[in-house]
Amino acid sequence: MLLPRFDFHEPATLAEACEMMAHYGAKAKVIAGGTDLMVNMKKKLLSPERLVSIARIPELKKLDSSPGMLKLGPCFTIANIAASEEIGKTWGAICAGARSLGSPLVRSRATVGGNLGTARPAGDMPPSLMAYGARVVLTKKSGQRVVSLDNFFRGPGLTEIAADEVLSEILVDAPPPYSGCSYMNISLRSACDCNIVNVASFVTLEGPGGPIKTARIVLGCVGPTHRRAVTAEKTLIGQKPSAALFDTAAGAIAACVPGAETADCIPIDDFRGSADYKMEMAKLLIRRTLGAACSEAMKQ
Amino acid sequence: MAKLIHLTINDKEYDVAVAPNETLVDMLRYRLGLTGTKKGCGLGDCGSCTVIMDGSAVNSCLVLAVQADGSQITTVEGLETDEGLHPVQRAFIEHGAIQCGFCSSGMIVSAKNLLDKNPHPTEADVRTALSGNLCRCTGYQKIVDAVLSVGK
Numbered sequence: 001m002l003l004p005r006f007d008f009h010e011p012a013t014l015a016e017a018c019e020m021m022a023h024y025g026a027k028a029k030v031i032a033g034g035t036d037l038m039v040n041m042k043k044k045l046l047s048p049e050r051l052v053s054i055a056r057i058p059e060l061k062k063l064d065s066s067p068g069m070l071k072l073g074p075c076f077t078i079a080n081i082a083a084s085e086e087i088g089k090t091w092g093a094i095c096a097g098a099r100s101l102g103s104p105l106v107r108s109r110a111t112v113g114g115n116l117g118t119a120r121p122a123g124d125m126p127p128s129l130m131a132y133g134a135r136v137v138l139t140k141k142s143g144q145r146v147v148s149l150d151n152f153f154r155g156p157g158l159t160e161i162a163a164d165e166v167l168s169e170i171l172v173d174a175p176p177p178y179s180g181c182s183y184m185n186i187s188l189r190s191a192c193d194c195n196i197v198n199v200a201s202f203v204t205l206e207g208p209g210g211p212i213k214t215a216r217i218v219l220g221c222v223g224p225t226h227r228r229a230v231t232a233e234k235t236l237i238g239q240k241p242s243a244a245l246f247d248t249a250a251g252a253i254a255a256c257v258p259g260a261e262t263a264d265c266i267p268i269d270d271f272r273g274s275a276d277y278k279m280e281m282a283k284l285l286i287r288r289t290l291g292a293a294c295s296e297a298m299k300q
Numbered sequence: 301m302a303k304l305i306h307l308t309i310n311d312k313e314y315d316v317a318v319a320p321n322e323t324l325v326d327m328l329r330y331r332l333g334l335t336g337t338k339k340g341c342g343l344g345d346c347g348s349c350t351v352i353m354d355g356s357a358v359n360s361c362l363v364l365a366v367q368a369d370g371s372q373i374t375t376v377e378g379l380e381t382d383e384g385l386h387p388v389q390r391a392f393i394e395h396g397a398i399q400c401g402f403c404s405s406g407m408i409v410s411a412k413n414l415l416d417k418n419p420h421p422t423e424a425d426v427r428t429a430l431s432g433n434l435c436r437c438t439g440y441q442k443i444v445d446a447v448l449s450v451g452k
Binding site: 001002003004005006007008010033034035038039042043051053055079102103104105106108109190191192 | 301303319320321323342343344345347350353356357358359361362363364366367410428429431432433
């Protein structure tokens with residue numbers, strides 16, 4: 001399969017990369033690992049005139065986990081995230097997401113910034129990052145802005161990133177005490193397969209046995225983007241964790257409550273599964289991830 | 301416009317002029333005649349194009365040759381030494397892990413990379429490490445047995 005022709009640029013710094021994106025705008029695409037971009041280019045779905053590679057910019061590959069916050073460079077590879085004890089100690093669900101992505105061969109090249117930038121509804125990195133409340137820094141020649149991941153995805157393949165911006169950092173706060181987070185996915189094969197459903201749940205308890213004070217549930221593959229199951233989340237607040245409670249939360253995703261534009265979970269029938277099946281699997285994963293997250297929270 | 305890249309392949313240094321849209325697998329096979337690395341799907345699913353790049357096994361069909369500038373690459377051709385076949389290659393033969401042979405280069409390179417990092421893997425470790433390499437013929441069992449035998 002042949003790639004279309006393009007010019008290849010390799011800026012040495014973030015500033016240079018932003019300069020190039022300001023100049024070339026929509027005629028250029030940023031490339032890091034290329035494990036998604038190259039596939040789309042080979043299939044002739046994308047044919048940018050220019051590729052701007054940010055893969056060799058040192059500041060974009062760093063990992064900084066000073067107490068209180070994780071700062072991840074967008075070019076940090078999925079393989080390195082999966083193997084990172086530093087990330088796993090405090091943000092274990094992010095490592096779980098990384099372990100599920102692609103195959104070991106893909107993970108060596110794929111990057112976390114890339115998985116966010118490609119905005120696939122079935123992506124493995126968004127659920128845990130959103131559940132931990134992550135934010136991304138979008139940098140351009142004239143400055144930068146910080147966007148919550150909750151507001152970052154606009155549709156399949158579409159994000160907040162403007163044509164002259166580069167996703168330059170991912171920020172994740174350390175969870176408060178008595179917090180837990182879990183990511184789970186269902187797919188046919190263990191590698192190189194799009195997820196049928198994926199879910200991440202994050203909870204913070206008032207105390208070791210105590211009621212839930214914060215909950216974030218993120219659903220993937222059941223809408224045009226990863227989405228917060230806000231109706232389900234509301235059922236958890238102020239309640240003590242229990243299997244019955246998780247059942248209630250899971251059940252809440254199907255209904256469209258007054259005031260909401262849609263239900264939490266809006267799957268479609270496709271070759272991966274029927275909408276009914278995906279709905280049931282989303283409920284299953286909500287129950288399981290809530291259980292795992294609460295167990296983690298109670299152990300602290 | 302062609303770019304001149306410099307890289308080390310199987311401990312030998314190369315200077316190669318490549319087009320920006322040339323993949324690493326095409327450079328290895330067509331420019332350098334290293335046809336041990338195969339092209340299957342071209343999309344990073346089958347793993348027949350597996351090479352080791354800077355210590356990690358990767359799909360060379362998804363790496364642009366220009367991105368490999370300055371890299372250390374190991375292909376299947378680099379496994380055999382003057383002393384003979386690499387232990388993984390010998391194990392594949394002894395265990396009947398090769399039928400049509402098309403996946404074998406990728407499987408062997410992935411397995412070598414695993415054993416370099418984890419000399420005594422469990423069966424689960426082996427299956428995970430090879431999960432990016434597809435085989436249509438063998439059903440994987442003998443491949444897994446071969447890799448485990450090297451790791452004993």
